[in-house]
Every structure is written in structure tokens, then in C-alpha cells.
Amino acid sequence: MPELPEVEVVRAGLERHVLGATITRVDVLHPRPVRRDVRGPDGFALALTGRRIEAACRRGKYLWLPLDNGDALLGHLGMSGQLLVQPSDAPDERHLRVRLVLEGPDEGNPFDTARPSPTQDTELRFVDQRMFGGLSVSSGGAELPPEIAHIARDPLDPEFDDDEFVRRVRRRTSGIKRQLLDQNLVSGVGNIYADEALWRSRLHGERPGERLTARQVHELLGNARAVMSDALGQGGTSFDALYVNVNGESGYFDRSLHAYGREGEPCERCGTPIRRVSFMNRSSYFCPTCQPVPRRRRRLPQALPAVD
Numbered sequence: 001m002p003e004l005p006e007v008e009v010v011r012a013g014l015e016r017h018v019l020g021a022t023i024t025r026v027d028v029l030h031p032r033p034v035r036r037d038v039r040g041p042d043g044f045a046l047a048l049t050g051r052r053i054e055a056a057c058r059r060g061k062y063l064w065l066p067l068d069n070g071d072a073l074l075g076h077l078g079m080s081g082q083l084l085v086q087p088s089d090a091p092d093e094r095h096l097r098v099r100l101v102l103e104g105p106d107e108g109n110p111f112d113t114a115r116p117s118p119t120q121d122t123e124l125r126f127v128d129q130r131m132f133g134g135l136s137v138s139s140g141g142a143e144l145p146p147e148i149a150h151i152a153r154d155p156l157d158p159e160f161d162d163d164e165f166v167r168r169v170r171r172r173t174s175g176i177k178r179q180l181l182d183q184n185l186v187s188g189v190g191n192i193y194a195d196e197a198l199w200r201s202r203l204h205g206e207r208p209g210e211r212l213t214a215r216q217v218h219e220l221l222g223n224a225r226a227v228m229s230d231a232l233g234q235g236g237t238s239f240d241a242l243y244v245n246v247n248g249e250s251g252y253f254d255r256s257l258h259a260y261g262r263e264g265e266p267c268e269r270c271g272t273p274i275r276r277v278s279f280m281n282r283s284s285y286f287c288p289t290c291q292p293v294p295r296r297r298r299r300l301p302q303a304l305p306a307v308d
Contacts, residue, residue: 004154004188005231007061010083014065015056017085018124020105022052027099033081033128034098037136047137048073048100059144060151060187066142074145075126078133084125098126098135154188155225156232166217169209176212176220177205177284189224192260193231195285197224199259204291205284211294230256259285 026045028034037044052068063083065073075083084093088101102122126135138145153160165186169179179185180194189197198205200223203216212220234256258268263276267287276283 003190003193003228004061004156005193005228007058007063007077007188008156008232010077011056011058011063013085014063014083014124017122018053018065018102019055020053021102021122022050022105023048023100024103025049025099025101027101028097029099030097030131032097032131033126033134034136036134039137044135044137047071052105053102054142059148060154060183061190062145062148062151064138064141064145064148070140070142072138072141072145073135074138074141074147075135076133078128078130080130081126081128081133084127086123086125088121088123090123093125093127095127095129096125097128097131100124100126151183152185152187155186155221156188156228160186162218162221165221166214169217170212170214172209174209175206176203176209177279179209180220180224181280188228191279191282191284192257193224193227195260196227196258198291199285199287200227202290204286204293205279207294259287261285 026048028041028045031041034041034044039047048067051071053073054066054068057064057066057072061076063075063077065075067073075081077083080095082093100123102124104122126133128134136147138147141147168185169176172179177194177198180189180197181191194205197220201216201220203212203220209217259274262274262285264273266272267274267290270287270289272287272289274285275288276285278284
């Protein structure tokens with residue numbers, strides 16, 4: 001599944017290519033990707049037709065395009081979703097689900113000359129093989145769609161509260177990896193970057209938050225930021241052809257991973273083979289030497305009640 005760096009790469013591409021464009025036609029080619037829109041496919045298309053795209057925003061793994069009437073086009077890529085900017089004469093992708101035909105901004109509008117202006121020949125296409133992702137129109141959601149208001153800020157957000165994150169982590173008994181994946185605590189950190197941040201921090205994912213020091217949690221947060229920033233600089237992580245940016249290009253950060261996907265390969269710090277274990281219907285990768293499995297605390301037997 002695309003994580004924060006991959007989604008941010010897509011957001012930046014949308015910001016570069018579709019700002020100021022007017023949506024002139026919407027074709028819903030399969031109803032499932034718009035299943036969360038209460039208007040249905042026809043109402044979804046009607047709500048977008050004629051609207052101008054004002055910005056490209058992100059909260060965690062969600063994207064939204066604020067529109068000129070205060071609504072927003074809200075999207076999630078799911079497991080295999082792609083948002084592609086294509087010329088209208090480009091062949092339809094095999095798994096094309098929704099097509100938005102775009103017309104460029106008025107000539108009198110100020111526009112960044114470094115940003116390619118959309119034209120009448122431009123389409124924004126939502127392609128999704130597995131159809132776990134989707135699009136919807138968020139009423140009044142231009143500033144922040146209410147559907148995702150509960151999602152926490154991500155570590156790359158300048159308004160992210162480091163100290164509050166540390167306090168909340170250390171009050172919980174759950175394992176630290178489970179907490180990193182809790183989108184109500186911190187958004188955008190998925191399975192890949194959680195494993196990489198934990199490897200850099202020499203922490204096992206099952207280590208309870210309450211057994212971490214404030215310094216350890218701060219260091220882990222810093223490593224999560226660093227690994228996602230590094231991935232962002234390389235266009236994200238691509239293990240197959242499903243994740244691409246708006247131009248259809250893959251990222252290269254998979255070549256820089258230290259733990260994730262490296263089962264049996266030697267740890268780059270100590271040489272111990274990387275181990276894989278099942279975790280929440282997916283996999284966790286760690287070094288058993290650098291990231292020792294936490295010992296379980298013994299529970300003291302409760303005292304028996306006094307007998308008169």
C-alpha cells in the first residue's frame with residue numbers, strides 16, 4: 001500500500017499539473033471506486049462537473065483537491081490506486097475506473113510559468129486494479145474534509161506535536177509498531193517505514209510503549225521522519241508496477257531499505273540474518289540481534305484474602 005512518501009509524491013505531481021484546471025466532464029467507468037459517495041456515480045459526476053481545482057492537499061495517506069465552491073475531491077489510493085495525468089489521446093489503462101476531463105485556466109489568470117498548464121487535452125485518471133481505493137466529493141471539505149478530520153497529523157507536518165506524541169506513546173501498553181500504525185496517533189507511517197524506523201532505532205516492534213524512555217521515542221520519531229524524507233527524495237518505494245507518480249514513474253527507495261523485505265539477508269550493522277514474522281495480517285522484518293525481542297514481565301501472584 002502507498003505510504004506517506006508515495007502519497008506526497010502524487011500530491012506534489014497533482015499540484016504541478018492540475019491546479020487552476022476546470023473539470024468539464026466526469027466518466028465513472030466502475031461504481032465501486034465511488035462507493036463512499038452518497039450521491040452515487042451520477043451525483044458524484046454532477047457535483048464535480050464545472051468545478052475548478054484550487055489546490056492539492058494531503059493528510060496522512062489521504063489526498064484531496066479543494067474546489068472553487070468550497071467542496072473537495074477526496075481520494076485514497078488503497079492497495080493499488082493510481083492518479084495519472086494523461087493526454088486525452090493516450091490509450092485507456094486496463095484498470096481505468098474514473099476519468100476527469102480537464103480544461104486549462106483562463107488566460108487572464110496569473111499562473112506559475114514553471115508549472116505546465118493543463119489544456120483541453122488533459123485528463124486526470126483514477127486507475128485501480130484491486131479497487132480498495134476510492135474517490136468521493138466532500139461537501140464543504142476544501143480546508144479539511146470532515147471525513148478525515150479524526151486522522152492525526154504526520155511526522156512531516158510542521159504542526160506535528162512531538163512532545164504530545166511521546167507522552168501518548170509512553171502511556172500505552174501496546175507494542176510500539178502497532179502504535180506507529182495507529183492513524184489516530186500519527187498518520188502516514190505504514191508497514192515499510194515503521195520497520196525501517198524501528199531498525200534505525202534498534203527497537204523491536206513488540207516493545208511496549210510504557211517501557212520506552214522519552215529519549216527513545218523522540219529518537220524513533222526522528223528516524224521515522226528521516227526514513228520518510230529519504231524515501232520522498234527518491235520518489236517513494238516501488239516493489240511492483242502498482243505504485244507510480246502522476247506521470248507513471250516508479251520510485252527507487254526500495255534499493256535503500258535496511259530491514260523491510262530483506263528476510264535472510266545479513267543485517268548491515270551486525271551481519272545477523274534479517275528475520276520475518278507475521279504481524280497484523282502482514283509481515284514485520286527485524287534484526288534479532290540489534291532489535292532483541294522484549295522479555296515479558298512476570299506478573300506477581302495476587303495475595304490471598306485473609307481468613308478469619
